[in-house]
Amino acid sequence: MTSDSIARFRRFARAVTAEVGALDSSFLGRGRPLGAARVVNAIGAGRMDVAEIRAYLNLDSGLMSRLLRSLEDEGLVTTEPHPDDARRRVARLTEAGRREFSAYEGLSDARASALLERAPRAEELLRAMDLVALTLGRDRITIAEADARSEAARSCLEAYYAELARRLETGFDVKLSCDPEAEAMVRPRGAFLLAMADDLPVGCVGLKGSGGPVAEVKRLWIDPAARGFGLARRLMQAVETAARELSVAVLRLDTNSALPEALALYRKTGWVAIDRFNDDPYPDHFFEKTL
Amino acid sequence: MTSDSIARFRRFARAVTAEVGALDSSFLGRGRPLGAARVVNAIGAGRMDVAEIRAYLNLDSGLMSRLLRSLEDEGLVTTEPHPDDARRRVARLTEAGRREFSAYEGLSDARASALLERAPRAEELLRAMDLVALTLGRDRITIAEADARSEAARSCLEAYYAELARRLETGFDVKLSCDPEAEAMVRPRGAFLLAMADDLPVGCVGLKGSGGPVAEVKRLWIDPAARGFGLARRLMQAVETAARELSVAVLRLDTNSALPEALALYRKTGWVAIDRFNDDPYPDHFFEKTL
DNA sequence: CATAATAGCTGACCTTAGTCAGACATTATA
DNA sequence: TATAATGTCTGACTAAGGTCAGCTATTATG
Numbered sequence: 001m002t003s004d005s006i007a008r009f010r011r012f013a014r015a016v017t018a019e020v021g022a023l024d025s026s027f028l029g030r031g032r033p034l035g036a037a038r039v040v041n042a043i044g045a046g047r048m049d050v051a052e053i054r055a056y057l058n059l060d061s062g063l064m065s066r067l068l069r070s071l072e073d074e075g076l077v078t079t080e081p082h083p084d085d086a087r088r089r090v091a092r093l094t095e096a097g098r099r100e101f102s103a104y105e106g107l108s109d110a111r112a113s114a115l116l117e118r119a120p121r122a123e124e125l126l127r128a129m130d131l132v133a134l135t136l137g138r139d140r141i142t143i144a145e146a147d148a149r150s151e152a153a154r155s156c157l158e159a160y161y162a163e164l165a166r167r168l169e170t171g172f173d174v175k176l177s178c179d180p181e182a183e184a185m186v187r188p189r190g191a192f193l194l195a196m197a198d199d200l201p202v203g204c205v206g207l208k209g210s211g212g213p214v215a216e217v218k219r220l221w222i223d224p225a226a227r228g229f230g231l232a233r234r235l236m237q238a239v240e241t242a243a244r245e246l247s248v249a250v251l252r253l254d255t256n257s258a259l260p261e262a263l264a265l266y267r268k269t270g271w272v273a274i275d276r277f278n279d280d281p282y283p284d285h286f287f288e289k290t291l
Numbered sequence: 292m293t294s295d296s297i298a299r300f301r302r303f304a305r306a307v308t309a310e311v312g313a314l315d316s317s318f319l320g321r322g323r324p325l326g327a328a329r330v331v332n333a334i335g336a337g338r339m340d341v342a343e344i345r346a347y348l349n350l351d352s353g354l355m356s357r358l359l360r361s362l363e364d365e366g367l368v369t370t371e372p373h374p375d376d377a378r379r380r381v382a383r384l385t386e387a388g389r390r391e392f393s394a395y396e397g398l399s400d401a402r403a404s405a406l407l408e409r410a411p412r413a414e415e416l417l418r419a420m421d422l423v424a425l426t427l428g429r430d431r432i433t434i435a436e437a438d439a440r441s442e443a444a445r446s447c448l449e450a451y452y453a454e455l456a457r458r459l460e461t462g463f464d465v466k467l468s469c470d471p472e473a474e475a476m477v478r479p480r481g482a483f484l485l486a487m488a489d490d491l492p493v494g495c496v497g498l499k500g501s502g503g504p505v506a507e508v509k510r511l512w513i514d515p516a517a518r519g520f521g522l523a524r525r526l527m528q529a530v531e532t533a534a535r536e537l538s539v540a541v542l543r544l545d546t547n548s549a550l551p552e553a554l555a556l557y558r559k560t561g562w563v564a565i566d567r568f569n570d571d572p573y574p575d576h577f578f579e580k581t582l
Numbered sequence: 583c584a585t586a587a588t589a590g591c592t593g594a595c596c597t598t599a600g601t602c603a604g605a606c607a608t609t610a611t612a
Numbered sequence: 613t614a615t616a617a618t619g620t621c622t623g624a625c626t627a628a629g630g631t632c633a634g635c636t637a638t639t640a641t642g
Contacts, residue, residue, distance in 0.1 A: 341619080341620075342620090345619095352619075352620060356621050360621090378618060378619045378620070379620080380619080
């Protein structure tokens with residue numbers, strides 16, 4: 001690693017330290033120490049189990065307990081024993097607590113918004129931030145099943161179609177392609193999987209089934225900022241697992257030689273080239289894998 | 292600003308918070324509270340005047356004084372009155388202090404290096420970090436005079452040549468162009484200015500003089516990650532100021548229509564198109580400005 | 583059923599960071 | 613030369629974060 005690279009990295013660290021410090025201090029300014037504000041936000045973000053909050057915020061049990069008492073005194077939080085295990089406790093925001101949480105969210109959103117509006121080329125800045133955030137947080141990316149008709153799924157599919165249109169010499173019009181109706185990618189006939197980074201989708205793959213022993217893998221796509229982390233392989237493994245659960249014996253897929261990284265992945269992971277099995281105008285390579 | 296953009300910004304903030312927190316905590320782990328470590332690093336980075344360190348780290352004078360005493364007790368720092376003004380004090384690292392500073396630097400460098408080595412496409416990641424760092428720190432970019440033969444200047448010039456080679460249809464070979472020998476861009480004949488962000492150069496411009504009343508502006512270049520902040524305009528203003536100091540009455544420059552943003556800037560800032568005044572093969576537009 | 587493990591609570595205590603008023607020496611200014 | 617301003621230092625004080633031993637209640641386990 002060159003010293004110039006390291007200097008650039010450290011310039012980055014200095015610049016974001018100031019910005020992140022300012023984000024942190026947006027947790028202040030509402031008459032409450034940072035620790036208590038962080039607890040309100042952890043609960044607001046859906047963490048309820050006290051031990052879970054403690055682990056997330058890295059707090060001593062004594063400190064955590066005191067923070068919860070002070071928030072109860074303020075009327076922002078109620079606690080009650082965990083229904084399954086009375087040693088544990090769960091915390092909930094009161095109506096006032098939810099208002100405080102919204103206020104904190106609003107402050108963070110406003111700061112983000114102000115920064116983005118001041119930036120020339122905001123979309124380029126966001127893509128740069130995506131790349132940094134995903135590289136730093138690559139180990140926290142999870143694979144989860146989702147409805148193919150959900151907003152997160154649709155945003156991935158649109159990005160996929162746009163990328164095909166850019167990369168295929170012929171362009172790409174989803175209406176001319178074999179567009180699997182979303183129902184074919186919903187259980188029990190099929191499935192749809194998303195790679196999620198911090199509640200934002202960064203990749204997808206669909207399993208288009210018919211109820212029979214043969215199903216098709218469709219719509220494998222990874223956000224450009226998340227490439228190189230092995231997500232495509234993880235998604236393909238997950239879709240194979242889902243196919244096995246649905247008693248699928250044979251998987252098929254079609255793809256295009258303009259997507260060499262996809263071809264390489266299929267060849268490396270046990271897929272076998274077969275003859276054309278549909279009349280879709282776009283693909284020029286066809287693969288099969290027996291499960 | 293869309294809610295999706297804001298969510299992406301906040302994902303970025305979360306990801307770097309963890310990383311920056313880790314960077315901060317590399318200031319810990321050497322048996323010294325964060326405040327004292329930050330003072331050691333400020334002095335090591337060349338800040339000597341106590342008031343200057345205080346302003347930089349945003350510290351109360353009482354706290355600063357105590358931190359310096361504790362560092363003196365540790366044998367890391369000595370202080371003495373400022374030679375010009377005995378009210379002020381200057382702080383210096385002792386030999387042991389310099390060792391501590393090096394240790395902190397080593398920890399930060401190691402962390403940066405480890406992260407970059409783990410990243411696929413490290414250069415793309417660095418460019419993304421540059422864009423984020425420069426956008427966040429745009430108000431801290433300064434214009435300073437530098438030697439045209441210095442390393443910082445040379446790295447800008449090389450980037451400039453590479454960009455010309457990319458953007459001119461004919462390509463660009465600096466040997467075929469009127470390459471001003473560096474001496475012509477050094478005082479008292481000329482000048483060379485750099486835009487600096489955190490000790491790294493992000494833009495340059497040269498003033499090529501002959502000692503006479505006519506001089507030439509050369510090599511205006513801005514790092515792609517720093518475009519849109521008005522740096523070109525600032526550099527041009529600075530080079531005009533430098534020219535006036537050198538008693539230059541008339542400035543000239545040549546440029547190419549493949550660089551429309553440069554042409555637009557010159558036209559907006561009082562430059563007048565003139566006839567070709569050299570036989571350089573690359574430029575196709577020529578401008579003049581009377582100071 | 584006795585014992586161990588788990589989860590949280592409480593009180594005592596410590597460190598770090600930060601604030602503020604006042605003291606002191608020095609320098610700038612009317 | 614008197615006065616104001618500047619820069620640092622000291623002592624007194626506070627808030628916030630954090631640690632630890634011991635307590636209670638509950639659940640898991642041999």
